Amino acid sequence: MIEYGQEDRQEISLKKAEKFRQYALDYLDAKKEVLTGFQLADNYAGQKERIKTALGASEREWQDWKWQLANRISSVEMLEKIFPLTLTQKKDFTTIQSKFRWAFTPYFASLMDPVDERCPVRKQMLPDIREMELTGVTDFSGEEYSSPVDNLVRWYPDRVAVHVTNVCAGFCRHCLRRRKIGEVDQATSADNLEEILQYLRDNREIRDVLLTGGDPLTFHTGWLDRILSALDDIEHIEIKRIGSRAPIVLPQRVDEELCEMLSRHHPLYINIQVNHPREITADSARALDLISRAGIPIHNQSVLLRGINDSAVIIKALNHELLKVRVRPYYLYHCQGTIGIEHFRTPVETGIEILENLRGFTTGLAVPNYIITPSGLGKTPLAPEYQISSGEGFVLLRNWEGIVYRYDNPGRSGEE
Ligand code: SF4
Known part of the structure; x- marks a missing residue:
C-alpha cells in the first residue's frame, strides 16, 4: 500500500496526471520521426505506378497474387528497371545472389524508398554485401537436430512446426531459415507430407500444429485446404496455426475465396511478421481485415533488427499500428546468429530496454514477449526485472x- 501523506487528493491526482501526460507527449514528439505506411500512402501510390510502367503491368495484373509471385524482383536486371543502382551495388547484388537467393514482390518494392538505403522496408529485402562475411551458423535454431521426420520440427511436448514449402513472397534478409530457401521454389513433397501426417496420427499428445515454411499462403487455395483437412481428420489436433508474411508482402493473396476456405478449418490462428510501421498500408489492412472477419485471430511476430526497428519508439508505433488493424503484437524475437545476418543483430539489452519502455507506458496488449531461440532449445522469454x-x-x-x-x-x- 502506497502512503500518500496529507496532500489533497485532487492535488495528487493532478500531479500524477500531468506526469503521465508528459510521458505520452515525449513519445508523441519522438514519434514524429517514425512514418507509418498510411502516412506514406501518396509516395507508395506514385512508386506503384512507376513500377507498373517499368514492368509493363496492368492494374489487373498488379492485383493478381499469382502475377505478383511470378514477377518477384529477383535479379539485377529486374531491379535496375525500378531502382537506380550504382555499379558497386550491381556487382554486390550479383555476388550475393550466388550464395543467398533474393526476391520480393513488386508490391513490396512499392513500399521501398528507391534511393534511400536506410529505408527500413528496403533493408529487409535488398541484399547487403555484409551477408558475404558469412559469420554465424547455418542452422542456428538447431532445427536439423529437432526433426524426427523431415520438415517437422519438434521443440516442445505438445506442438510441432511443419515446413510445407520453401517459397516466400519475399526472402527476408534476416530469415533464420535461409538455408531452406535453396535455389529454386519447392513445396514439401506429397510423400514427405504423408510421412508427417502419419507422425502426427501416431503421436496423440500433439495438439497444436504450426504450418510454416517458407510461406503456406503461397500455396493454391485447394492444396492448403487439403493439408488443413488432413489435420482436421486427426482427432487429437486441437488447433492449427499458419505462419505467413503474405498479408504484408503479398496482400493480394488474401481474398474472399481464401478466407472462406480458412474459415472452414477453425480453430485456426495466423501469425504474421511485421517489423516496421511502414509495412502496414491500406492493402495490408484490407487483407488483415478479411482474415479477422473470417474469425481468425492474428498475432504478430516481429524480429528485432539493427537499423530497422531497434528503438522503443519504432516498436511502440508499430504495435499501435498493429492494434489498429486488430493484430495482437505477440513476440519480439531477438535476431539470432544465422549465417550472413550478423549486421542485423542487436545486443540482448536493446530488446530488454525496449520492453522497459513499453510496459506501463502503453496498453498491455501492445507489449510483446521478447524471445531468444537458442539452438534446439525452444523459446526463452526475457524481460526487465x-x-x-x-x-x-x-x-x-x-x-x-x-x-x-x-x-x-x-x-x-x-x-x-
Ligand atoms: S517470410 Fe519468413 S520464412 Fe520467408 S524469408 Fe521471411 S522470415 Fe524467412
Whole structure:
C-alpha cells in the first residue's frame, strides 16, 4: 500500500496526471520521426505506378497474387528497371545472389524508398554485401537436430512446426531459415507430407500444429485446404496455426475465396511478421481485415533488427499500428546468429530496454514477449526485472516507472 501523506487528493491526482501526460507527449514528439505506411500512402501510390510502367503491368495484373509471385524482383536486371543502382551495388547484388537467393514482390518494392538505403522496408529485402562475411551458423535454431521426420520440427511436448514449402513472397534478409530457401521454389513433397501426417496420427499428445515454411499462403487455395483437412481428420489436433508474411508482402493473396476456405478449418490462428510501421498500408489492412472477419485471430511476430526497428519508439508505433488493424503484437524475437545476418543483430539489452519502455507506458496488449531461440532449445522469454528481492512474507518490487515498494506475500507465509 502506497502512503500518500496529507496532500489533497485532487492535488495528487493532478500531479500524477500531468506526469503521465508528459510521458505520452515525449513519445508523441519522438514519434514524429517514425512514418507509418498510411502516412506514406501518396509516395507508395506514385512508386506503384512507376513500377507498373517499368514492368509493363496492368492494374489487373498488379492485383493478381499469382502475377505478383511470378514477377518477384529477383535479379539485377529486374531491379535496375525500378531502382537506380550504382555499379558497386550491381556487382554486390550479383555476388550475393550466388550464395543467398533474393526476391520480393513488386508490391513490396512499392513500399521501398528507391534511393534511400536506410529505408527500413528496403533493408529487409535488398541484399547487403555484409551477408558475404558469412559469420554465424547455418542452422542456428538447431532445427536439423529437432526433426524426427523431415520438415517437422519438434521443440516442445505438445506442438510441432511443419515446413510445407520453401517459397516466400519475399526472402527476408534476416530469415533464420535461409538455408531452406535453396535455389529454386519447392513445396514439401506429397510423400514427405504423408510421412508427417502419419507422425502426427501416431503421436496423440500433439495438439497444436504450426504450418510454416517458407510461406503456406503461397500455396493454391485447394492444396492448403487439403493439408488443413488432413489435420482436421486427426482427432487429437486441437488447433492449427499458419505462419505467413503474405498479408504484408503479398496482400493480394488474401481474398474472399481464401478466407472462406480458412474459415472452414477453425480453430485456426495466423501469425504474421511485421517489423516496421511502414509495412502496414491500406492493402495490408484490407487483407488483415478479411482474415479477422473470417474469425481468425492474428498475432504478430516481429524480429528485432539493427537499423530497422531497434528503438522503443519504432516498436511502440508499430504495435499501435498493429492494434489498429486488430493484430495482437505477440513476440519480439531477438535476431539470432544465422549465417550472413550478423549486421542485423542487436545486443540482448536493446530488446530488454525496449520492453522497459513499453510496459506501463502503453496498453498491455501492445507489449510483446521478447524471445531468444537458442539452438534446439525452444523459446526463452526475457524481460526487465521487476522483483528486487524477497523476504519472509514479502517481496520487494518496482513498478514500470521504477517506484520501489514492498508487497505482502501471503502465499509464501501461508505455505509454512
Ligand atoms: S517470410 Fe519468413 S520464412 Fe520467408 S524469408 Fe521471411 S522470415 Fe524467412
